[in-house]
Amino acid sequence: MPFYVTTPIYYVNAAPHLGHAYTTIAADVMARHHRQRGEEVFFLTGTDEHGEPVADAAHALGLEPQELADRNAERFRALAPRIGASNDFFIRTTDPQHEAKVQEVLSQVRDNGYVYEGTYEGWYCPRCADFKAENEIDEGNRCPIHHIELTREQEENYFFRLSAFQAPLEQLYAEREDFVMPRTRYNEALSFIRTGLRDVPLTRHKLTWGVPVPWDPEHVFYVWFDALLNYYSALSYAREGEDLTAQLWPASYHLIAKDILRFHTVYWPALLMAAEIDLPEHVFVHGYLLMEGEKMSKSLGNVLDPFAVIERFGADALRFYLLREVPFGQDGSVSTSSFELRYESELANELGNLASRTIGMLDRYRDGAVPAAALDPALAEDFAGLPERVAAHVDRAELTLALEQIWQRVKRLNRYVEEQAPWRLAKEPERAQELDRVLASLVEGLRSVTVLLWPYLPTSAERLLAALGAPELGLSSAQLGAGEVRRVSAIDSLFPKDPPAAGA
Numbered sequence: 001m002p003f004y005v006t007t008p009i010y011y012v013n014a015a016p017h018l019g020h021a022y023t024t025i026a027a028d029v030m031a032r033h034h035r036q037r038g039e040e041v042f043f044l045t046g047t048d049e050h051g052e053p054v055a056d057a058a059h060a061l062g063l064e065p066q067e068l069a070d071r072n073a074e075r076f077r078a079l080a081p082r083i084g085a086s087n088d089f090f091i092r093t094t095d096p097q098h099e100a101k102v103q104e105v106l107s108q109v110r111d112n113g114y115v116y117e118g119t120y121e122g123w124y125c126p127r128c129a130d131f132k133a134e135n136e137i138d139e140g141n142r143c144p145i146h147h148i149e150l151t152r153e154q155e156e157n158y159f160f161r162l163s164a165f166q167a168p169l170e171q172l173y174a175e176r177e178d179f180v181m182p183r184t185r186y187n188e189a190l191s192f193i194r195t196g197l198r199d200v201p202l203t204r205h206k207l208t209w210g211v212p213v214p215w216d217p218e219h220v221f222y223v224w225f226d227a228l229l230n231y232y233s234a235l236s237y238a239r240e241g242e243d244l245t246a247q248l249w250p251a252s253y254h255l256i257a258k259d260i261l262r263f264h265t266v267y268w269p270a271l272l273m274a275a276e277i278d279l280p281e282h283v284f285v286h287g288y289l290l291m292e293g294e295k296m297s298k299s300l301g302n303v304l305d306p307f308a309v310i311e312r313f314g315a316d317a318l319r320f321y322l323l324r325e326v327p328f329g330q331d332g333s334v335s336t337s338s339f340e341l342r343y344e345s346e347l348a349n350e351l352g353n354l355a356s357r358t359i360g361m362l363d364r365y366r367d368g369a370v371p372a373a374a375l376d377p378a379l380a381e382d383f384a385g386l387p388e389r390v391a392a393h394v395d396r397a398e399l400t401l402a403l404e405q406i407w408q409r410v411k412r413l414n415r416y417v418e419e420q421a422p423w424r425l426a427k428e429p430e431r432a433q434e435l436d437r438v439l440a441s442l443v444e445g446l447r448s449v450t451v452l453l454w455p456y457l458p459t460s461a462e463r464l465l466a467a468l469g470a471p472e473l474g475l476s477s478a479q480l481g482a483g484e485v486r487r488v489s490a491i492d493s494l495f496p497k498d499p500p501a502a503g504a
């Protein structure tokens, strides 16, 4: 089974911020975990570049929209490597191959009878590039997201017959309770569907910055439909000279934040049904990272600066913190103070110390050679079935629960050191065999958790596994006893306390 995971494509009008990093990191953890399982994995991210807000921002700067898109897309392309993301492709909706695919699929939707001409009138937020339904408008005719006044717009459009998919969508939700996850988001999407679906504009007439409608060049496609189709179009040209669609579609997971829930859980499946394309397996809706009660937002600014964190503590620390601090799928608070607390108490004290102590004791007591001793059955019991448990959580995008499973064993290994007190055994030559067993068990436990931590802490895990001389990353090698550490070598502190700022 191949595994295909996507992030939303990020709107080029914003600068990359913590919210973008969060979704991309989560998708990366899933992609890396599935690669560990030996599956064919494809991980897609990219940028959404059309629509009124980009055109407006470009004109305000005296630029063509394409120039602004080119400039800003680069910042998002650069985000992935900075946070350690291993995406297989970076799509831009201004890619000509994407545009051609949008035209092809939406022409199919029209040929299938789901497009008609009409007049749309409604309240419109130019920042959202979206019309608002009556029940979504804040007091004073304001956008609930941007708090700006909405404008009354009327235009001649082609419409997508969304209403035709009311019953098919209800059936989809009845048959596939994990189509939208977690459950609260499934309920939210289903109740929106049940309030009754109205047809929506598929095209915009007055705009030119978009994919031209092939049957009426006076129009461009509405940016949301153009954007959603990236998940599908990318497969047709991501790999030079190959079309991966048959191999990789449908997507396994679309990861999104809840502000784009309706587009992904209602419009998107309806559009795919209209085009007779298979539906994705899961849409997983993660929560917001909250700072002082305000959600992370491209418009409202942020406080915990991911780039400052990376510069000082490394990308691994940011990845770990975000997935450890806030249960993935729920809203939760983040702050620079809780970051520093977790960095010190967990990464430095629990994992970092475990690694340096284990390697240090092997070095001191056995000259770095790992004794050939049977593993301690008490420890083996605590590790039994661990990779399977982690995999079961990741299968449901429960990335924080998976990490908790692993971290409990990190803590277990630290307790094991305290219980066994190898430094006391080392003073009693007649207990050398006991010491052999403790050291062999400890280093094998460390290796096992490190393999499982690789999706979360790729750089640190690879460094540590190299020091253990056991670079295998496959999930089956994470089983306690599956590895063979023969000799360890010294390693610099994985998570130094109070690291200097870069360049200092």
Ligand SMILES: [Zn+2]
Binding pocket: 125, 126, 127, 128, 129, 143, 144, 145, 146, 147
């Ligand atoms: Zn808005």
